Structure formats: structure tokens, C-alpha cells
Amino acid sequence: MVSRFDMLRSKPIDGELLKLRDEILQYALDFGLDFYPVVFEVCDYDTINILAAQGGFPSRYPHWRFGMEYDQLSKGYAYGVQKIYEMVINTDPVYAYLLKANNIVDQKLVMSHVYGHADFFKHNAWFKTTDRSMMDVMANHGSKIRRYMEKYGQDEVETFIDKVLSLENLLDTNVLFESPEKARLRLERLSEAQKEEAEYDEHEGKSQALRSYMRSALRHSDSEVGPKLSGSDDFDTMAPPAHIGRRDIMLYLMEYAPLKEWQADVLGILREEAYYFLPQRMTKIMNEGWASYWHSKIMTTKALRSSEVIEFADKHAGVMAMSPQQINPYKIGIELFRDIEYRWDTGRFGKEYLECSDMQVKANWDRPTGMGREKIFEVRRSHNDITFIDEFFTPEFCERQQLFTYNFNSRTGRYEIESRDFEAIKTKLLQSLTNFGQPMIEVAAGNYENRGELLLNHIHQGVDLDTHYAADTLKNIYEIWKRPVNLKTISEDKEILYCFDGKELKIKD
Amino acid sequence: MDHPIKRDHSRFRKIVKGRIRDSLRKYVSSGEMPIQKGSGTFKVPMPSIDTPRFKFGDKSQGGMGQGDGQPGDPVQGEEGEGPGEGGEKAGSDAGNKELEVELSLEELASILGEELELPNIEPKGKKTIESTIDRYTSVGSTGPDSLKHYKRSFKEALKRQVATGTYDPDNPIVIPIKSDMRYRAANTVVENENAAVVIYMMDVSGSMGDEQKEIVRTESFWINLWLKHQYKEIDVRYIIHDATAKEVDEETFFRTRESGGTLISSAYKLCREIIQADYNPAEWNIYPFHFSDGDNWSTDDTKLCLEILDNDILPSSNIFCYGQVESRYGSGQFYKDLHSKYGERSEEMILSKIKNKDAILDSIKDFLGKGK
Numbered sequence: 001m002v003s004r005f006d007m008l009r010s011k012p013i014d015g016e017l018l019k020l021r022d023e024i025l026q027y028a029l030d031f032g033l034d035f036y037p038v039v040f041e042v043c044d045y046d047t048i049n050i051l052a053a054q055g056g057f058p059s060r061y062p063h064w065r066f067g068m069e070y071d072q073l074s075k076g077y078a079y080g081v082q083k084i085y086e087m088v089i090n091t092d093p094v095y096a097y098l099l100k101a102n103n104i105v106d107q108k109l110v111m112s113h114v115y116g117h118a119d120f121f122k123h124n125a126w127f128k129t130t131d132r133s134m135m136d137v138m139a140n141h142g143s144k145i146r147r148y149m150e151k152y153g154q155d156e157v158e159t160f161i162d163k164v165l166s167l168e169n170l171l172d173t174n175v176l177f178e179s180p181e182k183a184r185l186r187l188e189r190l191s192e193a194q195k196e197e198a199e200y201d202e203h204e205g206k207s208q209a210l211r212s213y214m215r216s217a218l219r220h221s222d223s224e225v226g227p228k229l230s231g232s233d234d235f236d237t238m239a240p241p242a243h244i245g246r247r248d249i250m251l252y253l254m255e256y257a258p259l260k261e262w263q264a265d266v267l268g269i270l271r272e273e274a275y276y277f278l279p280q281r282m283t284k285i286m287n288e289g290w291a292s293y294w295h296s297k298i299m300t301t302k303a304l305r306s307s308e309v310i311e312f313a314d315k316h317a318g319v320m321a322m323s324p325q326q327i328n329p330y331k332i333g334i335e336l337f338r339d340i341e342y343r344w345d346t347g348r349f350g351k352e353y354l355e356c357s358d359m360q361v362k363a364n365w366d367r368p369t370g371m372g373r374e375k376i377f378e379v380r381r382s383h384n385d386i387t388f389i390d391e392f393f394t395p396e397f398c399e400r401q402q403l404f405t406y407n408f409n410s411r412t413g414r415y416e417i418e419s420r421d422f423e424a425i426k427t428k429l430l431q432s433l434t435n436f437g438q439p440m441i442e443v444a445a446g447n448y449e450n451r452g453e454l455l456l457n458h459i460h461q462g463v464d465l466d467t468h469y470a471a472d473t474l475k476n477i478y479e480i481w482k483r484p485v486n487l488k489t490i491s492e493d494k495e496i497l498y499c500f501d502g503k504e505l506k507i508k509d
Numbered sequence: 510m511d512h513p514i515k516r517d518h519s520r521f522r523k524i525v526k527g528r529i530r531d532s533l534r535k536y537v538s539s540g541e542m543p544i545q546k547g548s549g550t551f552k553v554p555m556p557s558i559d560t561p562r563f564k565f566g567d568k569s570q571g572g573m574g575q576g577d578g579q580p581g582d583p584v585q586g587e588e589g590e591g592p593g594e595g596g597e598k599a600g601s602d603a604g605n606k607e608l609e610v611e612l613s614l615e616e617l618a619s620i621l622g623e624e625l626e627l628p629n630i631e632p633k634g635k636k637t638i639e640s641t642i643d644r645y646t647s648v649g650s651t652g653p654d655s656l657k658h659y660k661r662s663f664k665e666a667l668k669r670q671v672a673t674g675t676y677d678p679d680n681p682i683v684i685p686i687k688s689d690m691r692y693r694a695a696n697t698v699v700e701n702e703n704a705a706v707v708i709y710m711m712d713v714s715g716s717m718g719d720e721q722k723e724i725v726r727t728e729s730f731w732i733n734l735w736l737k738h739q740y741k742e743i744d745v746r747y748i749i750h751d752a753t754a755k756e757v758d759e760e761t762f763f764r765t766r767e768s769g770g771t772l773i774s775s776a777y778k779l780c781r782e783i784i785q786a787d788y789n790p791a792e793w794n795i796y797p798f799h800f801s802d803g804d805n806w807s808t809d810d811t812k813l814c815l816e817i818l819d820n821d822i823l824p825s826s827n828i829f830c831y832g833q834v835e836s837r838y839g840s841g842q843f844y845k846d847l848h849s850k851y852g853e854r855s856e857e858m859i860l861s862k863i864k865n866k867d868a869i870l871d872s873i874k875d876f877l878g879k880g881k
Binding site: 402408429 | 512513514515516517518519520521522523524558561562563564567571572573574577578579580581582583584585592679826
């Protein structure tokens with residue numbers, strides 16, 4: 001691994017920043033926040049743009065898309081339209097980068113904010129299986145892929161990565177709860193399979209696809225779910241083993257697609273990285289809300305000097321700004337945590353409160369239970385964005401936050417406010433968060449029509465897929481599966497089947 | 510050492526340039542032109558190079574927001590307002606972003622050059638144009654605050670304080686005064702460049718329609734781009750003609766629609782005058798371009814044209830380019846006349862027929878493919 005300091009001009013904080021760090025750290029600990037050690041470093045905007053472009057990590061595998069991100073971030077900074085104040089990386093120790101040009105109030109705010117994130121990373125249930133040594137893992141992934149590039153050519157490997165990135169959002173959230181034990185077993189099976197494959201290589205004349213099929217069949221011959229070699233009933237389903245989940249499409253292709261060894265490895269690497277980022281995608285509102293709650297709490301009750309109030313208020317308001325076009329996760333998150341704290345401080349929960357129909361009584365409800373702080377710590381541990389909204393999003397909150405839904409009115413040709421109805425808003429909000437905002441796609445069959453074709457099923461939940469993107473995605477999956485790829489979905493209330501056979505895209509009703 | 514992301518970045522730029530090259534033909538024939546930005550760079554819109562993924566369609570989805578307003582009110586902000594084009598970005602997903610890529614003149618020209626396999630031009634004549642460049646290489650004691658050189662100013666102050674004995678090593682505070690201030694200063698360097706002038710002549714008689722002019726406009730943009738890439742500074746002059754010719758500015762050149770007859774010789778005469786007045790052929794690389802639909806008033810006038818070309822214009826020019834734009838009304842006779850005199854591949858005269866917008870690139874290649 002190349003040392004981080006060779007490549008980056010970031011350096012540990014010292015002097016006044018270090019003193020501030022000690023102060024803020026103490027406040028955070030006093031409030032009961034608990035986290036792995038946090039290493040703060042300062043760097044210039046170019047370095048922070050590099051880090052942000054690479055998902056926060058100083059060393060990634062070579063790929064043009066990081067260059068594209070960097071291009072856009074650099075322009076955004078140059079034109080003054082966007083600026084990254086901080087980056088925080090979920091590892092042990094936690095790394096946090098401060099922008100050198102920030103003023104002192106900003107740095108204090110950012111440090112407090114970072115401690116909020118660090119606490120969330122350590123305690124939220126969805127991060128339980130996160131590999132905290134990701135800094136090294138990512139760097140190792142980088143050198144592995146660089147080696148493949150040297151051996152097989154940069155274009156070859158990069159093109160394959162392009163294809164795999166099409167699958168990056170097809171993840172199964174249940175995998176996050178796969179215990180290390182299970183993961184280890186799975187890896188063992190995989191290496192066995194590779195050994196077997198080596199033996200099969202001697203049987204020449206067999207197609208890659210067949211060999212790969214037999215490889216997986218043999219591997220799963222002792223379990224009830226996998227495909228079987230003999231002509232059994234579920235021969236044409238070849239569904240993935242149930243414990244993995246049919247929605248872990250990257251894993252499915254890794255195990256069943258006719259891949260070369262390096263390709264399977266690259267696919268595995270990209271899958272691992274995708275799953276590393278998944279919990280953050282599932283807890284955006286909570287994570288930002290929690291961090292904002294604590295930067296606000298620490299700053300306004302402890303760390304802020306009177307001369308800094310205006311500066312802080314300005315920055316804080318900027319982060320919390322409401323937008324008529326989209327939900328600001330910082331805003332909804334912090335307000336919801338505050339609302340929960342208030343409700344549990346004043347006894348506004350439980351059967352009696354919820355069933356109270358007297359608005360007057362409800363509005364003046366006050367049974368000092370003082371459980372608010374305890375409650376929000378519990379919430380940050382056991383919820384993700386969906387359950388967070390589902391459980392704590394109330395009509396009163398919805399109204400206070402002036403939320404609305406909007407939709408495109410084709411008659412007037414513009415987006416218009418659709419509704420301020422609580423149920424409609426909550427439904428839409430939950431819908432946008434379901435499956436971390438991505439379409440739910442599952443493998444329905446790996447030997448569709450008994451022709452070795454892949455059948456994917458889009459679990460339709462009210463919103464159609466973008467057809468252009470779907471078509472291009474199918475083409476990319478074909479490149480990996482090497483046999484026709486089908487997608488069952490619903491478009492304009494009709495069930496349709498896309499099929500890409502390597503030459504053209506067919507659409508069947 | 511450069512961070513590896515610079516390699517990712519140059520790889521991204523390479524992909525972008527590849528995309529532009531692939532779609533250059535389409536792009537040129539669509540008549541779109543890169544938007545020139547202040548600092549000599551061009552903005553080229555290109556389809557996003559997003560990784561395709563399964564994602565939700567945009568329009569049916571709508572979104573959520575916060576703020577004032579009643580149901581039925583437009584969503585405030587840049588989206589929603591203005592029917593038609595609004596709203597593509599609404600919602601939490603940024604939708605199809607069209608990527609705007611900035612390319613420098615050199616990059617764009619070299620894409621054109623690569624695609625058309627254009628040779629570099631070998632300039633004739635002496636390097637006569639004097640161009641001055643200011644390089645901030647020295648330091649002076651006067652200047653604006655924005656050019657203040659802090660390190661040098663403090664150094665001066667330190668020197669002064671040490672010399673006057675006011676410097677205290679235990680309390681090393683250095684305060685510059687006015688006479689300590691140092692400023693970056695420019696040295697002016699004079700460089701000689703090859704000089705080039707492009708003289709565009711266009712037939713604006715009634716038979717040249719808007720589509721024909723669009724073709725000329727697009728073609729001249731790319732020709733200028735290439736020549737600007739080859740010569741540091743170029744002069745561009747514009748002549749329009751029907752039965753009479755006049756020199757105009759760029760905007761008029763592409764806008765004017767005249768009617769009436771066509772005497773091509775009028776343009777050639779004016780071209781000759783311009784060359785004689787302003788551009789000494791020994792010092793200048795001269796590129797006359799003439800676009801017409803090929804209709805001339807009379808064979809006598811055509812004869813006069815050929816005379817002017819032979820005696821005056823051709824001897825002084827690097828190359829003379831005649832582009833004939835197909836129009837419904839034109840006879841195309843002038844092309845035939847030139848062709849029978851100078852042939853397909855003459856050293857001093859290049860003829861090209863531009864059937865439609867798709868033929869623009871090929872025509873540019875005809876004109877510039879000789880490297881003259």
C-alpha cells in the first residue's frame with residue numbers, strides 16, 4: 001500500500017486546531033457520544049476534492065469515473081457553486097478531513113458534526129458488519145486491480161469495470177446482516193469452486209457457460225436449493241440459494257456467470273465496496289440528522305463564543321435550508337430527532353397519547369417523563385431511514401415542516417404542488433426511501449426457457465423504470481452473462497418483458 | 510508526485526475527447542457550434558457518459574419539497590417555472606444531466622485534425638507579426654495590491670529591521686512599511702509570428718437560402734478554428750456579393766439576404782483590392798474562400814473572374830478555396846467552369862461541392878487536407 005501521506009497533502013492538525021479538538025472532544029464525550037478514535041487532518045480544497053471524488057478514500061482502483069467526479073467537483077469549487085467543508089470516513093480509527101481555508105467557527109462546527117457521525121457509525125445497527133479496516137481494504141483493491149490491468153490491459157479491465165458498475169445499485173440489504181461466520185463459509189465454498197474449475201479446465205470442448213453452470217451445480221449439489229445436475233423439476237429456475245437472497249445480483253453473477261478468474265475477482269471487489277457504502281445510503285437522513293443535532297447542541301450550549309454567534313447561525317442556516325424541490329435530509333433529520341426528544345420528554349407517546357382525540361388536551365400534553373435524550377440514543381441505534389420515518393413521522397411534524405408532494409402537470413407543462421395530505425406525503429417519502437431509493441430487482445431464473453438465459457424481475461412498486469437506462473443496463477449485463485438477458489417489469493400498467501440477445505432489444509408484452 | 514487521480518482525470522478527458530470525435534460528424538452537421546467562453550475555451554455539450562443503471566423514470570415520479578404554497582401552485586425555484594423545459598432536474602435524483610465539457614481551442618482543433626487527418630500547414634513568408642506577451646517574471650517596488658509579493662515584502666522588511674537594529678530575535682515580529690513592499694512585475698516579450706488572413710466571400714443573391722448560409726456559417730467556423738490553431742493570430746475579412754460586392758462584419762455576413770443578379774467578379778475585384786491594400790503576399794499567408802451556388806450572370810463575367818484569379822489572387826494566395834453549396838435554383842455552372850480550367854486537384858485552387866450539411870466535414874477536409 002502506498003502511504004496516504006505520499007499522495008496527499010493532508011497533515012494532522014496541530015496548534016490551535018488541536019486545542020479546539022480537545023475542547024470539542026470533551027463536550028462530545030460529556031454528552032455521551034461514543035466513537036472510535038477520530039483522526040482529524042487538514043488539507044487544501046484540491047485534496048478534499050480528490051478525496052470526495054474517490055468516496056472519501058485516498059487510494060482507489062484506477063477508473064475514469066473518479067476523474068469525472070474530480071472534474072466536476074473542481075469546477076464546482078472554481079465557479080464557487082459548491083464547496084465541501086468536511087469528509088468523514090467510517091473506519092477505525094475514523095478519519096476526518098478539514099478544509100484548511102475554513103475559519104475557526106467552521107472548524108468547530110465541522111468537528112462537532114464529525115463526532116456525531118462517528119458515534120452513528122459505531123452504534124447504528126446497519127453498520128454492525130461494516131469492515132472498519134476499509135482504508136487498507138480499498139488500497140489493496142486498488143493494487144489488485146492495477147495488477148490485473150498490467151496483466152490484461154487497462155482497457156480490458158476498465159471496460160469490464162464499466163459493465164459491473166451497472167449493477168452497483170442492485171444490492172440486497174439483508175446481506176448487511178450476514179454474520180462473519182457465514183461470509184467466511186461462503187468464501188471457502190468459492191475457493192473450492194475455483195479449484196474445481198481448474199479441474200474442469202481439462203475437459204476441453206465444453207463451453208464456458210456450460211462449465212460455469214456445472215461448476216455451480218456441483219457446488220450446490222449438497223444443498224436443497226441450488227441447481228441440480230440430474231433432470232429435476234426446478235431445472236429451469238436455477239434460482240440462487242435462498243440464504244444469499246435473490247436480490248444480490250452481483251454475487252449471483254459472480255457465482256454463475258462464465259467469468260474468468262480475474263473478472264470474478266474484480267466483481268467481488270466492486271461488490272464488497274458497494275456493500276460498504278450501502279449502510280450510508282440507507283441512513284442518510286438519520287446520519288446527517290444525528291450529526292447536525294450534535295453540532296447544533298455542542299455549539300450552542302458549549303463551544304460557541306459570543307463573537308461567533310452570527311457566523312455560526314449563518315452557516316447552520318445554510319446547511320438546514322429548506323428547498324421546494326427536494327427534501328433536505330439534514331433538515332428533516334435534525335427536526336425529527338428534536339421532535340422525538342421533545343415528545344419523549346413530555347410524555348407524548350404511547351397508547352394514551354396516540355388515542356387521545358381531544359386536540360386541546362393533545363396540544364397541551366405535558367407529562368414530564370424526561371426520557372427524550374435516552375430515546376434518541378436508542379433510535380439512532382436501531383433504526384434506518386425507512387423505519388425512522390415510518391415510526392416517528394407524525395401529522396403534526398409534517399405540518400410544521402411545511403412538507404408537500406409535487407408532480408408534473410402535463411397540461412400546464414410544469415411541476416406543481418400536488419398535496420399537503422399527511423398520508424400522501426408519508427407514503428411518497430417512504431416510497432422514495434424503499435430499497436435505498438433504487439428499483440428492486442431480483443434474479444427470477446438463471447436458466448430461463450431452458451436456454452441458459454437470465455431472467456430478472458423488477459418488483460414494481462408504483463414507479464416505472466427509465467426505459468433507456470434499462471435497455472443500456474441489460475446490454476451491460478449481457479456482456480457479463482454472455483447469454484440473453486431478460487427483464488420482467490411493468491410499464492404504463494402493462495406487464496412487459498425486455499429481452500436483449502446480444503444484437504437487439506426486443507420488447508414482449 | 511502527482512496523485513493517481515490525475516491519471517483517472519486524463520483518462521476521463523480522453524474518453525470525452527473520444528466521444529466528441531465519434532460524434533463530431535453528427536455534431537457538425539447538426540449545425541450546432543461550440544459556445545466560446547471568455548478564456549479561449551469552448552463549451553461542447555455532449556450526452557452524459559453516465560453508467561447505465563436500472564433507475565426510476567423521471568416524469569411519473571414527481572418529488573417532495575418544503576415551503577409555502579397551495580396545491581396547484583408551481584414548485585418554486587429554477588424548475589417548474591416556464592412550461593416545457595422546466596423540471597428536468599426536479600426530485601431528489603438529478604435526472605439526465607447533460608455534460609458540458611470545456612475544451613481549449615487546441616484540444617478542439619486537434620480533435621478536428623485527428624478526425625479529418627488534416628496535415629499541419631506549412632506557412633510561407635516571414636514571421637512578421639509582432640506579438641507581445643507579458644510575463645510576470647520580475648519584482649518591482651511599485652504595483653497594485655493584488656500583485657503584492659508577500660514573501661519578498663517581508664524579506665525586505667526583515668532586512669531593514671536587521672540593518673536598523675529594530676529586530677528582536679526573541680520577539681520576531683516583522684512589520685513591513687511602505688518602502689518594503691514588493692510587487693510582481695511584468696516583462697514584455699516580443700515574439701514574431703506567422704501572419705495569416707482569411708477572406709471569406711459569399712454569394713448572397715436570391716438563390717442562396719437560409720440553409721445554404723447555415724452551411725457556410727458552420728463550415729467557416731470550423732475552418733477558422735483550424736487556422737487559428739495553426740497560426741497564432743489570424744485576420745478574418747468578410748465580403749458579400751450579388752451583382753456588387755461589399756465588405757461587411759461577421760454578423761452581417763451571415764445574416765444578410767440580398768436578391769438580384771450575381772456578378773462573381775465584383776467579389777474577386779474587392780478581394781484583390783483588400784489584398785493589395787493590407788496584405789503583402791510576401792509576409793502574409795492568404796486564404797480566400799468563396800462560397801456560392803454556382804450561378805454567375807454571364808460567361809463574360811466568368812471569364813473576367815478567371816483572369817483576376819490567374820493574374821492577381823492565385824499568385825498571392827496560399828490556396829484559393831471555392832465551395833459550391835447546392836441550391837434548388839443554382840445551375841452550378843461556375844464549378845464546372847473552374848473545374849475545366851484548373852482540374853480536380855490543382856496546387857493553387859481547391860474545389861469542393863457541398864451537397865448538404867452532412868457534407869460539411871468532407872468539404873473541410875478537401876480545403877485543408879493539403880496542408881497549405
